[in-house]
Amino acid sequence: MLKRLLTSREMLLFGAVAALCALIATRFPGFVAPGNLLRVFNDTSPLILLAIGQMIVILTRCIDLSVAANLALSGMCVAMLNVAYPDLPIPVIIAVAVGLGTLMGMFNGILVWKLAIPPIVVTLGTLTIYRGIIFLVSDGNWVNSHEMSAAFKAFPRAEVLGLPVLGWTAILAIVVFGLVMTRTTLGRAFYAVGGNPHAATYTGLNVGRSQFWAFTISGALAGLTGYLWVSRYAVAYVDIAGGFELDVVAACVIGGVSIAGGIGTVGGAVLGALFLGVIKNALPVVNISPFWQMAISGAAIIIAVALNARATREKGRIILKSAEKPA
């Protein structure tokens, strides 16, 4: 039991993140000070939130490339709502953001479920559509810091026990979805549908409906992150979080989520996100140009997926895999 825990992918990944921090600490001890680690965690929170949703979608053999566009559109809508009605209480703002995100996730889900369009095609399409709608609603204008109300901007930065609300939101999501994935029938359904859709169908699960719920969850988390992102950076414009969907997929892949479906945990996705977050925050500390970040995360994805493939191949799940490879 203990051995299994120690050799599990999450443990290895945790070790990798810890080793990375230790390596940085040898030159810059300030990086691993508790305050700074909290700051890194807080900074990585949006990525963690989205990675959890993406992990569930990938579990069901789908992919959601529209998360960043969903985030940006939800964020822009609540920012404009705030400008128009500065007195709206924050819970209403959050409800609107989550509601909009959920609707967009449901739209993806319906197309995948009822029309059986491949998820990559659906979300590639909605990615451009959602981005375009931001331009239509905002007329290409920015919503700047001074236009937002003080309460709107203060919410994600308010500190509770030393950690901003943004970070607490990520912790809440980790706990909630950790429980959903391991302790509920819905969570088991996601694994079953991705692991073997045919067997899942015979068990009485509706594959399409599970995928629909996966997209809905991913959309809801993207909507929530949309508000947090816009209020934290105190700016909203058409291109916010552009290309962020690939970081999210990268976090999942590094976290050991199998793109073929059925394999992955909330913990893995979170650690994958933290791995990228540590790198991003460490680069300026160790005096490497931020321009290196893209290449480093690219290399990390390739190495992670190669290691993952090695780990799963030993089980011999696909008999012909060795025959397919050239001599």
Next chain:
Amino acid sequence: MSLTDHATGRAIPDRLRTPLDKRIKSWETLLLIVAVAIFIANSFASPYFLNAWNLSDATFNFTEKAMIAFAMALLIIAGEIDLSVAAIIALASTAMGAAVQAGAGTPVLIAVGLGTGVLCGAFNGVLVTRLGLPSIVVTIGTMSLFRGLSYIVLGDQAYGGYPSDFSYFGRGYVFWVISFEFVLFALIAVIYGIVLHTTNFGRAVYAIGNNPTGALFSGIRVARVKFILFLLTGLMSGLAAVCLTSRLGSTRPSIAMGWELEIVTMVVLGGINILGGSGTIPGVVIAAFVMGLVTFGLGLLNVPGIVMSIVIGALLIGVIALPRLWAMRRR
């Protein structure tokens, strides 16, 4: 959703269709009708549309992307995908920019551009075929890696100062309004059409996409064919990099940002099954024209680029959703 539907993605009809019926109701015909409709709508919407030079300018919207789309079509038919194509353009363009700084002439520049493309394609190919990794993840990784290398080299700088005879590839005209890029596009379309639809290699690509295990047991060297397809996609990206760099006359690391999604859209719009196994090159050619015409027509009406992307996105989902909705209603 029935089980057979989920397994193969297609239903088995109880009566085979006649060849003529097949041709009339094909994806390509539907797409051609869409293309003609857009062309007619455009010529009514703007008085500037029906002008030889304007139409010639419009072709630049899609020629470079379409070159890559043909190679990508073969790759997708074989059940793989390459999302790193735009990043390969960035890296190849950066390599050419560095070569210019070192004093290289036009022939060397082209060799550098194409060579970088082939090397990147080979890198993807090795990871996918030798290590057996899923191509969508590998190429998301190399997409960051290749463009990341451009950012490391260039940062917020730009390369320029390309030799004047180099500009022919992106700005030259072969005859009257027929640009060099358009001729190249047509030539590549014909070559890929012949390779896919008339050669053993093309049959092998379809066979791999429909059933890789079956293809392997019928003596097709699956890994090798896939490796060649990745090489070709890299080569086409290198070629597109030569044309685009020549046309823009400068290199920034953000060059061709987001093109991978537009190229995949073009391929899927062209009727290539994203799950592999079916699709034709003429379909991709028509899809290239549809996307080019939509972009150009809306541009003439002063519609901003981002709104055009809504149309492209809706087109992508719509052309796939409508036939399925239609089939559901008749069932």
